[in-house]
Amino acid sequence: MGRAEMVVGPSEKAVAVVAYHLNDAINWWDDVNRSLDWQNRIFHVLAVLYGVVAVVALVQLIRIQMRVPEYGWTTQKVVHFLNFFVNGVRSLVFTFRRDVQKLHPEIVQHIMLDMPSLAFFTTYALLVLFWAEIYYQARAVSTDGLRPSFFTINGVVYAIQIILWLIMWWKPIRVLVILSKMFFAGVSLFAALGFLLYGGRLFLMLQRFPVESRGRRKKLQEVGYVTTICFSCFLIRCVMMCFNAIDKAADLDVLDHPILNLIYYLLVEILPSSLVLFILRKLPPKRGITQYHPIH
Secondary structure, eight states: HHHHHHHHHHHHHHHHHHHHHHHHHHHHHHHHHHHHHHHHHHHHHHHHHHHHHHHHHHHHHHHHHHHOSSOOBBHHHHHHHHHHHHHHHHHHHTTHHHHHHHHHSHHHHHHHHHHHHHHHHHHHHHHHHHHHHHHHHHHHHTTTHHHHHHHHHHHHHHHHHHHHHHHHHSSSSSSHHHHHHHHHHHHHHHHHHHIIIIIIIHHHHTSSOTTTTTTHHHHHHHHHHHHHHHHHHHHHEEEEEHHHHOOOOSSSSSSOOOHHHHHHIIIIIIHHHHHHHHHTTOOOOOOOOOOBBBBB
């Protein structure tokens, strides 16, 4: 019996230590979530990070405008402007996060938290459009239907979301909130598949170009990195929005889940936006830009 205790004892002690540390970690998570000071600190950190990304996007937009003032609102300029808008609004929302939570009617809170997500979708859907145009033009296929499709898809997405907001305003029930979040999850999955489809096609097409092609390697890396980053971020957003819809413990729209907010927004917006801005930091040449697509 004594020998059995000698064998089992250390194992039980190890289990107890692990359980103690796990319990301690859970308590720390709960303590941070319930702490007003930690909530404010984390929301202010998010506000600063979003603010930095917004400033970088604005500076990049100004630099592009100064480099090629003869062009109008090109795809590249619109992407940077939308990045500035999305991150700027997010920064303001998290700066005044506690005040946003007090807004009435409650639908105003949903609009303030969800509108940047719609604009984020439009920003990166525009990048998918740009790649689709390059891909089809390289294959001598007409691109006349791409831009109307882009505007139609965005119009439908915004219209459905506005209808959901209006219904939620008229009758704010839990089922509608869940439906709205699941709709966002579906939109995010659609965006992820768009990047996988056209980013993947463009990547494979560039791989077939001659090795000595100028800028081939750099463009190949650019498309590969951006495709991977954006596909991953929209897929994570889709999964998280599903959990957000069905599990109150994963609710992102409440004040007492600051750590979850930090992890979520870092992964699906701040980090992807920062990496994409860095990868696409190169300014266009001043003259002879055949690959520079203005947006009309």
